[in-house]
Amino acid sequence: MRNIFIIIATLLIPICAVAQEEGEYRRSSIYSICISHDQAKYTSEISDVFVSMPTPDKYNNHDLNIKLVSSMDKKESEADISKFLEANNVARRMVALWFNRDPLTGECNIDKVSERGLYDADYFDVEMSKQTIRGEAMLKDAGEELIKNTFVLVNDIRYVDKEKSAKIGAGILKGVGSVLGMFFGSGISDLTDAIGDAIEDIRGFRVIVTSYLYQLEWNDEVANKFYTDYYMSNGEVNPDKVKAFNEDTQTFKLKFVGSKKVDSGETSYAGVFEPIDMIRKVCTRSIDKSVLELQRTYEQFKVKTPIYSVDPEITAKIGMKEGITDASKYEVLEKYMTEDGLTAYKRVGVIKPIPGKIWDNRYMATEENAMGSDLSATSFKKVSGRAEFLPGMLIREIK
């Protein structure tokens, strides 16, 4: 474990005091995969829409390059998905991604840990070079709060086929291909013709999404093994270590957390300008909904969000997409360091949304002219706790 401190040259920082803007806080990391059912209708369109979707809000993008996994079955099983992830050593690869590991030379760095952990590079550097207890705690802290909170979200998106009423003309999709090219490698150019020819009524477009959640297992044993046996600093040459890591199929594991199934149900056509927008809207909202369900069920997947402002009202950049209703309640958390140098949180109050001031941030809500879509944050009022909350304090939903 010691050698890591000598190895790492450009390290990072202890916790930043108070995040002032949305975005500057520690987030969980997520790798999203889509199961595509190659024989089902709209498969290529759904796949293309999926790869162009941004990482779910409040998470860091931890994507590996395999984004689509095709299946000939009508619906995939958790067993098959788990088998795929294990056989392909996805856990090991996600650890490698955390340390920007070069697959050819085995060289690693902790730039990503630094960036996502909001460490002060200079300070951490000093602590590291001194090989202090404090330095070791920082690395442990990063493992506890960052690497441990790494998830794989496998979304099995199934189109629900049914007869439709009205029709939309062929060729209506022409020209939309370009807006999809957000993720390299997707065969988006075929999309327009494919749907245009199909002349489908997109208004009844509906999907069922089953989301399977896995969490990276990261504990002292795994961390020690990685730092001691596999971590190689820039310039270090050791083919044996490279080979050993590439062949390790035992150390790194993903743990199945649970799954949720959501039905997109009826989705308003309002604001949809092209059929592909409808597919995007239905799929995006459904995945948002399944993520929300997973968050509500599994504590470790629940996100914390910073308070955005406190004057004149307490606001946060969450809304109906995160499932806020008039009856929601959130605890306000204050971050502090334990004596061991680990980051911890304590509740300092409870807030609830102000009716009528809940932001409708669901995908395309603005285009729908939905009530609350003209807001940019949800306003809260204090239920209990400290006289004053501060921007940057984190909030988390409670029951």
Next chain:
Amino acid sequence: MKRNICTALLFATTISFSVNAADLRAFQNEKGKWGYIDSDSNVVISPTYETVEEFIDGKAKVSKKQKFGIIDTLGNVLVPINYANIGPYNKYGLAQINSGGKVEEGVVSGGKLGYINTKGEVVLPAKYDEIGFFDNTSTAWVRAGKKYGLINSQGVLISEVKYAGHGAFDSNGVCWVNVGGVEQQDKKIVGGLWGYIKSNGEELVAPKYLSVKADFVGGISWVQNSKRKFAYINDNGEFLNETYYDDFAGVFENGMSWVKLGDKYGYINAQGEAVTEIKYDGAYQFSGGMAAVGLKESKKAPVLWGYINEAGNEVFSPRFESVIIKPNKGRAFVQQNKKWAYVDDKGNILSNFEFTVVSEISDDGRALVSTKELSANTPIVYNYVLDSDGKKINAIPYENISQYSDDFAVVKKNSGTYCWINTEGKECFDSGYTKVGDFKEGLAYAYKEGKGYYIDKTGIARISFDAALPMFGFPFEGDYAMVKTDSNVWGCIDKSGIFVVPLGLSTEADAKYLLENVYKKSKKPLGARYVLLMNMYKNVTKCSIGDVLPNESWAY
């Protein structure tokens, strides 16, 4: 296993949340029916509903026998429970209602649509097949069968439902409408009569024309009457003049439009007034203060060309074989015996008729010309620059000259090397470069002997880098510039001459992707590994669930 989506949603709501300020909470009795209780668990609204939703502003959506309605906190029915669906309220306080639709697996199909307001009053009866979204004018189109009508933000119909099609309202709140036409599968309207409607529902121009322009430009549009003739109208719906033309430009440029009556052309201004007689055999739109006009002496004679000015006077009577149709800043070219000469808008011929090829005229009056005889298959090259007086500014002809950029033009010398000339035609920074680029924001690329440079306007190399392979550097965009080798391998350098994205990418887009998404986050020059990863990412994004992919495919 059909289950209404609302019911499914309700389970979650009931378990987790109280439902409104009055603290009513949904509950389900042993028969599976839903009602509401207060915080002391007293039944406030009896459990008689199949589904219920939370109270918002004192109202909740409930259902019986798969029909929806709205009740208040006392259980009074505000909206009768007989709609196949009631949608969420939009920002105008309108909720869509569906009457007669079928609900299957949570999906509503068929039925007629309308709107209720927040009081539960039906403001738009449910008799429409489709309701569009509200646009910037706070209006929306509704469709009943194949006819469209317009509603305002109160949901009130403000035009008859009689249009076969409509356009989108422009910034002045006007759009085209059609009556009697047929909508094709590609949404185009064929046939019928056309006019314009305002966003308050009034017809600006009654739909009685064969065709209209899709939109107003500069407050002017046109209509086509039943005799297929055209007339200009303004944005008050008034005709600019009383004439219907056989043909016309369709738009005004520099406040002028050519018009055609019979087989003769003339010009009118944006007030509809005649600028010239209608006497020409050819006419083009005004550009740079002049317009090309053609005349022929007899029916079989060729058309000869000249120019008129904006007063309608002939600057050059139509006597040339050809003229350019895009004069600029009072300068143009005219052709005689296949050779061009430079002219001004005062009727002066400023150069000899000696040029075989001429370029567009720049805003400062410069033009590139060639005195070489070029065959049809030869790429166009220019060997002289003319100034605004028609004088050659370079004494010696070059192999080729590019357009000026930042007051310098790249020239290819007869020796095969490149340098620049300034606006006076003087050669600058001639250092035997084998590749150079245009100046942009004070810097230009130059390459020779395994080194790339960006030089400033004094010729000093501000940035230099080793370039083992011959390569071209594109202008800096901000702090970064793309570079490309002769074999189309891309990378990116910064203003220190450091390759922040190493060479090795096959497209500019790949290099830009790494620059924007990787380098700009880490601010550390990327290693060759990222090129490798990028190429992997590009090629593999999908596999089968039964696959065990090699390390190379995963990249990590």
